[in-house]
Amino acid sequence: AQRVTQPEKLLSVFKGAPVELKCNYSYSGSPELFWYVQYSRQRLQLLLRHISRESIKGFTADLNKGETSFHLKKPFAQEEDSAMYYCALTGGGNKLTFGTGTQLKVEL
Amino acid sequence: DGGITQSPKYLFRKEGQNVTLSCEQNLNHDAMYWYRQDPGQGLRLIYYSQIVNDFQKGDIAEGYSVSREKKESFPLTVTSAQKNPTAFYLCASTTPGWDTEAFFGQGTRLTVV
Numbered sequence: 001a002q003r004v005t006q007p008e009k010l011l012s013v014f015k016g017a018p019v020e021l022k023c024n025y026s027y028s029g030s031p032e033l034f035w036y037v038q039y040s041r042q043r044l045q046l047l048l049r050h051i052s053r054e055s056i057k058g059f060t061a062d063l064n065k066g067e068t069s070f071h072l073k074k075p076f077a078q079e080e081d082s083a084m085y086y087c088a089l090t091g092g093g094n095k096l097t098f099g100t101g102t103q104l105k106v107e108l
Numbered sequence: 109d110g111g112i113t114q115s116p117k118y119l120f121r122k123e124g125q126n127v128t129l130s131c132e133q134n135l136n137h138d139a140m141y142w143y144r145q146d147p148g149q150g151l152r153l154i155y156y157s158q159i160v161n162d163f164q165k166g167d168i169a170e171g172y173s174v175s176r177e178k179k180e181s182f183p184l185t186v187t188s189a190q191k192n193p194t195a196f197y198l199c200a201s202t203t204p205g206w207d208t209e210a211f212f213g214q215g216t217r218l219t220v221v
Contacts, residue, residue: 006150009148032206032208034210036210043212043213043214044151044198044200044210044212045212046209046210049207049208049209051206051207052207086150086151088210090208093158093164094139094156094158094202095153095156095164095166096141096153096156096200096202096210097153097167098143098150098151098152098153099150100148100149100150101150101151
């Protein structure tokens with residue numbers, strides 16, 4: 001079975017402060033991990049994928065297989081980062097599983 | 109204009125009735141998915157299909173049924189057996205390969221009255 005856990009429903013930070021959205025996963029094989037984001041009144045969309053080792057909009061995420069984590073980080077939060085963030089996992093067979101999501105609120 | 113189209117946007121159903129939600133994509137994607145989104149519970153997978161004429165149950169398939177007769181279409185039927193059908197339903201399709209990406213529809217809000 002595959003599972004994604006996001007322990008925080010809401011994360012509130014001040015503009016310019018560092019951000020870390022936590023994600024832990026459970027999967028017996030080698031998973032592919034993703035972060036998706038949903039801005040207000042927009043469709044859910046891909047933010048980044050671990051296999052690309054990319055930085056998108058200043059966000060990065062490192063896969064830690066020992067801790068089975070894929071936390072999303074950004075050194076300085078911006079107001080436009082306020083959104084709902086979902087961590088997702090796909091294992092064998094194309095099954096794409098999402099976590100419960102974390103609402104990020106960046107305050108001025 | 110490529111993408112995923114869900115219809116209708118809002119749907120009302122009387123208790124005891126089956127209802128079908130439409131999902132169409134013109135992205136030429138093989139894999140398609142249905143999720144249910146409830147407050148505080150994230151996206152829960154109902155059914156998914158990797159290829160035409162094949163589909164698998166997700167984590168909460170009870171009370172739902174699907175078909176995949178065409179690559180472009182993956183309709184979801186919410187049956188009267190679904191105990192709590194009022195929810196927001198999202199359809200998605202994914203690109204193949206290691207750099208896979210999911211594309212989502214705008215969703216259908218189903219309300220049982």
